[in-house]
Structures are given as C-alpha cells and as structure tokens.
Amino acid sequence: MKNLFLTGLLGLGIFCSCSNEDDPANNGKLNEGETYAQIVLNLTDSKAATKAPTGDTGSTDAGTPSEQAVKDLTVVLADANNYVQAIYAPTLKTGGTDAADRATEPFKIPAGQYKVYVLANYNNQTKGAFNETLAVGAQMDQVLTIADASKLHVADNFLMANDNLVASVTDFTGDAEDTEVNDDLAEETDNPQKVHLVEVNIERVVAKVELDQTTKTIDVEDVNKNKIASATLEGGALINLNKYMYMVREAKTATNKPSGTSTWIYPQDPNYNKKLTGAGDEADWLTANFSNPSATSFTDFTSAPTFYCPENTMQADAQQNGQTTGVVYKVTYTPESTAYTELAQNGTSNYDQIFTAILGLGAGTMDADINASIFTTAESDGKTFYAYNDLIFKNKKAAILYKSIAEATGADNAAKATAANTAFTSNKGKSGAELDAIKVYEYTAGVSYYTAWVKHNPAGSNMQQDKFGVVRNHWYVLTVESISGLGYHKPTFEDPEAPDDKAEANIQVAATIKAWTVVKQEVNL
Template structure:
C-alpha cells in the first residue's frame, strides 16, 4: 500500500458519490439508482483514486515524482442535465488534503482515497455529472451565500449553498453554464501558473475516458466517451458515507512532461559517418530545451468539436481511424479506466503559413547560459521540463507548429582540442581551423581590396557563433589589425563572402546547436508512413497519421540521443516550415512515454 499522494503515476481518479432525498430517481435518470427520493436535499461523499498511467499502447506502468501527485485543494463542481453536453453547473464545494484518507484496496495501478466528509446537495430532477478541479488555478474558486449553518454544510447536515466562481479578468462571478461554456482558452504567463512555482501544485481536471476498450472494425454501439463523470445518486446519508467508490472521476494533469538523455555512460557521442572531416569527431551535449511550445491551453482536455466547428473531425470520427489490423489507437485496452490518447488544443487546425503563429507558440531565439536543462545519460537523470499540450490535425503537421527539442553541444573534430573554434564554408562538410579560414579570406582580397603593409585579418572577440550569409555579417566577425582602420570595407567583406561560397559558419569554441526531431506521440508503430518522405503536410492522411507528432497532457516523453552524424548550427537554428518527415534530421532520437503515459523516442543527429 502506498503513502498518501506519493509514488503514484501521472493520472488521478476522484470517486464521487452523490446521495439525494427528493424526487424519484430511477434507472432512466442515468444515475443507476431506483430508490425513491423525498424532499429537496441530498448527500455527497468524495473518494479519490490515483492510478498509474499507462505508458505506451502496451500500457505498461511506471511512476513519476512524488511532488507531481501532491494535492492541496480540490473543487468539485456538479452539473445537472439530461446529457453531459447540456448539463449546467448548479453547485460546487471545496476539499483539502485533510479530507482524504488512504483506502484499503490499492493495487499496482490504483491508489485509492476517499473523503471523510459528506455534503448535502439539491436533489436532481435529471442526471448529475461531476467535474473535479484539483489544485485549481486562481481563475476557479468556490463562492458562498451567507449561510447560518456552514458547519452543518461541511458534514452533510444542511444543503450546500456554495457554488463555482470563474474570474475572466474582471472579478469572480457565479458560474451556471455547461462544460463547454466553462472550458475556455487560457494563456498563462508562465508554465508555473499550471504546475506551481516549485512544480508541486499541478492543475488536474477530468480525463476523457471510454466506457469500452479499444477495438477493431466497427465501434461498439454502447461505447461512450465521457469527460464529466456521471454520478449515481442515493437516498440516504448513511448510504453516501459507504459509497465513495461507486463513482470514479479520473483526472489528469494539464501539462506534458519531457526528459532528454544521451545513450551511453556520459553525455558524449562519437560521430558515426562516412564524411571524412567528421569521422571520429566527438559531440559533448551540454543541455537541452523544449522549442516551439504552446502558449495556450484548455483547462479540461477537449476531444469533441464545438457546434460551431462543423468541419473539425473529433473523437467521434477518430474512432473510425485504423492502420491495417491494429486496434483503434485513440482508446486504451487497460480497464478502470479505458483511457483516450488524443485531444484538441486551442490552435489545433491552424495552417503552418498563418501569420499569427507567434501568438500561439514560444520560439526560443536565445537561451541564457543558466537556463539550459541538464541532459541525462547512464547513471544521471535528465532534468525535467513541463509544457502545455500541442496537437494538430494530420494535414497541418508542420515543424513550426509542433513542439521539438533544442540541443546545445560542443563539437570537437578528430585531433582537435576541446572547445576550439572552427569554421565551415560554402555549405560543404570541410572544417577549417581559424588559421586556415583566415588564409582563405586573405587570399580573396585582391587589387584595391588587398591588405597592405602590416595589415592582417583577425577574428573579433565575440560572444556567440555566426551563420553569415551577407557582407554585414562578415564585418561583424572579422577585423583588420595593423592598419589605420580595423573595419573591412563593403567590397572587402563581399569578396570574402564570395570566396566562401556565400555562406560562413563560425563555431565559437566548438559550440553547436541541434534542432532535434519534433516529438512523436503515436510515432512509427501506430502511424507508419508508406513513404519515407512527406514533402507537404497535406500529403499526410488524417485517418492513418493523425497523432503521429504532438505532445498531449498527462504524457511523459523521453528522448534518447542515439547517434550524431555531424555538427549542427553555430547559432540556434530557425524552425523549418516543412513536414517533420520531409528529410532526415541531424539527430536520431528514440521517444518513450512513461507513466504518467510515457513515450520514448530515439534520435540520430
């Protein structure tokens, strides 16, 4: 048996039991109870289960960090209505970690909790559904009506008068709408708004789950996808006190998690290639960062299109997508619960050429030295970085819309001393020492541009590497020593650039940056390609390739750098506006998803 909120995997389930004593509720109400209810009051009891999250399609299990399971506060919002879609929020109440005790039926993949308190609620005249908001952000809170019996409300001896409040920026207001009304886009100022400043206060909300396991062929007629948890209602407080396990609510964290490691005993790999100038070179990885992360999220994962999104395929369509004889990839096979494995983010179907993509994604142009994440290797765990989920339709899977990994490393050619600067020119694989490059540059200066007297070219003292494609860049990197004017003339700079084939790369102290592969979600196993090359995102097949790339909340992505074929770029590279499968990347990665749900990806550079 596990300790409370420790050593548990990435998802959490909350079990709510609502007991009411009012109008008659029978099986047709959807609450699964045929008791007769008299009056206008009912009771609520809460239980929370924290299951280990399935990691891959084989759904193995693993744990994360104890801090990722800490629960300080839970808001339970109750929705009343004929269906989940039309149900409206009627009341809400708040629990703290002191309200929960460990149950006696923990298993390898479930750690169960139940609440010690019972709440009395207004009796429903239709179905009751529950939404759990665990570790709520400041936008969500519980409001109160002046009550003469607050203590009685907390023990279920008086009807709840508390309700859900939502602050859209102008103050908290009582919320009475549907889940769709509640689930509006949020743009946090930092990821810690969602994880807590110390990464121990993760926002968690209901996970969409399936009532049936994954399948082949036609979808079972009784299969449903549920986000709000349907609640079974009882007619007696004593029944509520003993029924905390009857109504599970499975919740998931609102972020994804990534780690990056190098395959081997340290963070250094030897280049494997037939290119002569790269042979036996070494690459020591210094750090990594997530690149092109989403700036926006929904507080609850979306799997359904809105009524206004008439052209957007959602889970009702995804359940008809198959690859060969494989079962449907969007639902799991492990029961209690059968999980779903995709979602719709706030910029899900934007085109890669949209001019406003910078409003949706954070693109790193520079990284302060102390901000790089430590990379892992054998015996050394990688530092963790959390991010918001980032998903797309298959035909908008372009690299500038997908989250990827940026790597910093030191490239040392065979026989060179580590941290030695070098040049590459003319978009070739030849590597030049500083002395060799200056000879090439000097030889390019002829006639009126030639050096005279004691003049000689030198590399300026700079703080970063350069990728030079114009004369101004040459003037920023090189200077003339021994003369009256250190600055190269425009014609001198142009002559040097022309001699270098129009491109000069300067690797200061051997520092190089790799734009590694974008992160795979389903990857090659569940979304294989018929061709190795996709030149246009529109060539992806929605049915066969949806979810090939992307990051989904509550998933743990682990990338392992397996090999390197050459140097990367001397500056942080631009993100291509091309499909990820257009060409081979510098890095070969293997991606795993651990529990939470853990996916692994190998990367060759």
C-alpha cells in the same frame, strides 16, 4: 486511459438533512430540495516514487508522489449542455490509514441531474495559470488562455481534471444506498451517511518531457563513417508551448497509434486546426498562438532534465516547426582539424586559383585583411567557428572570403579575384543579423543547437496524422542516439513552415511514452 495515472472513485451521497454545511459557491439553489455529496479519490500507486520510466511506449507509470498529490478538490456540476450550474470546494477528510486514497467530508448540493466534473488542486496555485476563471454559467468546454503555464505543474499541486469531456448525466434526486467512507475507503462507523457512488477518472492536464541521457559526448561521423567532430550535450529546453487549452480534453482516439497499444488518445486542442501558411507576419501569428519560440535558458544534464508543458496537438499538415512542441539541445561542437574548409595558395582547385589571384592583387588593391594564412588562423578563443553553405571555417573572415569567391563572376580568374576582393571588403564588417542575412553563421564558443520535435507516435510514417505533438498525462522520454552534422546557430527553428519530418535530419532521438503513459523517442542529431 482509466488506470494511467489516477483512478478517481467519486462517491456522491444524497439525502435530505438539516445539516449546517456551507451553501454552494454560487450561493443559490438550482432546484427545490437539498442533499449531500461525498467524493472519494483512489490515487493509484501513489506511494511509488518513480524516478525514471520503466517500459516501452504505451506502458504506464504512476509518477512521483509530488506529481500525484491532491491538496484540494473542486467539484463542478454542469447541465446536459456542459454549462456550469454550481461549483464546490469540499473539505478533504484527514486521518485515513491509506495515503493512496482521499475522501471529502459530505457537503450540501441541490437535488437534481448533473454532469459531475472534478478538478484537483484548482483552488491552489494552478487557478492563476489562466486568464479566465471557471464560474457558474460558463461552459466546461470553453477555450482557456494560458497566462502562466508553470502554474499548471507546481510541485504537489499539479492541476488534474476528468479524463474526457463526455461525462454522463447523473441523477441526484433518488435515494442513496451506499455508505459514506473514510480516506482508507473503509466505511464510516461514526454515524455514517448513505451515499451514491459515481466513478470518475481524472488525470494531469500537462504532458511530461524527460531527456534521459547517459552518453553526453557523441562522435559525429560523415557518410563514410569518418569522424568529423565531437558533440557534447550541455543542456536542453522546450520550445513552442501552446497558449490555449481545454480544462477537460475531448474523448478522441488517434487515427494512427504505436504498435502494441490498444487505445491511444489524440484529442483536439484549440489550436488543432490552425496551420501557418505564409501568414502576412509569421512572428505575430506564432506569438498569438504559441509561447517560447526560442530557448532562453537550458537545464544541464547533471540529472535527466524534466519539463512539463500544455497539451499541443495538430492536424497532419500543421505538423510544422513553428507549431510543434519540441526540445532544443545545446551542444558544444568541436570539429576535427580535417573538418575545416581551407583554400591553399597555388592549389589545384578553381577556388584555390582564385584565392591565389587575390593574393596577387598586391598592396593597395587587395583588402588588408586578406593574407595567405586567412584560412588557417583560428578565432582568439580557439572554439568559435563559422559556417557557410554547410562548410566550417576557423574564422569569420575566412568564411566571408570563401563565400565571396564562390559567388564571384567574371570572364576569368583574374576578374573573379577582383570581384571577390570587392565583395569581401563590403561584407567583412558584418555581424549578428547582417551576417545571418548573407548566410554566414557564427557558432560562438562552438555552441550548436539541435531541435527534436516531440512525437506522440515515434514509429509513425512520414508526416502521418497523430505522429507529432504532446498529449496531457503522457510522459515523453527522449534519448539522443546519434548526431550526424552541424546544428543551427540559434536556439530555435530556422523556418516555422518547415515540416517536422524533413528529407534530411541531423538529429535522431529515441522516444518512449507513459500515463503518465510513456513515449520513448530516439534522437539522431
């Protein structure tokens, strides 16, 4: 992933000096003697202001200047076991002629042997993203609790870190032979220092999800290619954001990778090995590990909505609706007139005959809210409809009456009519959670929701390891290509234990990935 985003060229200058530079942040010396260090970052293609990814899954894109900007650097020296020994906030040089490169002023460090980690923009707003604070004595591979994920991707201050945790130990006790450089990577001409150069790659710690949608209204067709509704995409939102992360990812490649790619990373995050398996209280379990289990606000499609989120990967059998980062699409669903379910008085079907028998119960016995036009009367706004058992009804009472008829028992249609009438009276006043409990769902103003689980390997086979999830510094581009049925009535998933790959899906999304590695995903709703 060396050139996926930022190629950081670290120049660490070592020599004895009597300079008055500030002492390291830990205010202590690790070993006898002191030396100086300098860091140089080469920001690949930083001048490109890419608005949309160009290319297929596995291609790379530098992103926008705001996504690449480096305002400050934090340098961490760790021992061979990754325990932090010292932390520095060196000053960045100014005045370079090439905005693609940044360099620090030389700064003092104790001589020794260290692993070198570099964090970009950590001393700005991104530090407040975590409950924990990086400190001397801590481990670089500690689990960090994300207190505010939005601070990981503040404009011009995206948090960046080494591209893997396997940093080699660098010896800063020998003589340096390279020369100090400026922002443009040209050698310093004014009393230059001799430096060591150590190469380190850094990357953004968040993933990027873009909803690239040109076609906003899609015809919904049945299996016979008959139009049954129009679906208009109104907006999108992310759900299931990981609450935990590592500052630096592990260097783990995917077991299964997209065709045409050579190296495909799929690191293990702190939640990787967890799986929801009928936990005593699913809500508590999910809340403890993931945030945003449902969408509360949506970004419209005036322009392609773009979201940033923490890394979220998982073992194959943990690829479940309650754990995988996904996109909720908000859709206005307008059924065709022929798509509504109706029962007719004196009709030929068994349900028609039970309906006719109910109408024959007469005043005083038949519920007063039942009449011959109950199935043809729309809700007052003309848009709200109800669903029961995948059937669509023009109003709530029609859906409840149909359910009552479908579940009625008795020796004959007359007995079933009496039972259905009684059940209708019992259920007709229900709403909200009580209505959901009897499997009658309200689609207020015709709004339906569809979830598309983000795929790291869009072409992967069913529930294959590494198929779902989001990985840092990857750009997932999703496009809805088709919608084949009614979605859910809530902006979330129905069953958190449901597998991400299911036998039947009513959304199909095309996806691409950039490093920003691009992942393109076609979505069929």
